[in-house]
Amino acid sequence: MINQADDLSLTFAALADPTRRAILARLKLGEATVNELARPFSISLQAVSKHLKVLEKAGLIARGRDRQLRPSKIQGAALGEAAGWLEDYRGFWDESFDRLEEHLT
Numbered sequence: 589m590i591n592q593a594d595d596l597s598l599t600f601a602a603l604a605d606p607t608r609r610a611i612l613a614r615l616k617l618g619e620a621t622v623n624e625l626a627r628p629f630s631i632s633l634q635a636v637s638k639h640l641k642v643l644e645k646a647g648l649i650a651r652g653r654d655r656q657l658r659p660s661k662i663q664g665a666a667l668g669e670a671a672g673w674l675e676d677y678r679g680f681w682d683e684s685f686d687r688l689e690e691h692l693t
Contacts, residue, residue, distance in 0.1 A: 595647065599670045602646035607631070608639050615649060615662040625660065 602608055611625055626636040640660055643649040647666035652659045 595666065596670060596673055598646040599648065599666045602642050602648055603670070605639070605642075608643055611636075611639060611643065611660075612648060612662060615660060619652070619659040619661045621657045621659050 603612075607629060610628070614620060614625060614628075622633055622636055622640065625640070626633050629636065640649065640651065643660075644651055647663055649660045650663050652661070
């Protein structure tokens with residue numbers, strides 16, 4: 589369980605940054621190089637590379653070895669684990685909203 593918690597901590601820490609979430613959103617469309625990922629941002633290529641390293645360490649992306657390009661692609665396992673962890677709390681939220689609705693009506 590501790591290892592899973594560590595993995596979840598890495599995942600949620602990586603997802604906490606809006607730039608990294610935007611990078612993931614772009615990678616949903618397909619593989620991309622650092623230059624392609626950097627285009628919409630007003631940050632350096634080095635900063636984008638650092639974001640990619642965080643995402644890779646969290647298991648959210650994989651980086652290829654296509655010559656010098658190293659295209660990145662999204663990985664689903666870490667997102668699935670985070671979604672599964674959040675799903676465990678769905679019952680709590682559903683019950684809370686039901687109680688709130690009863691209180692308001």
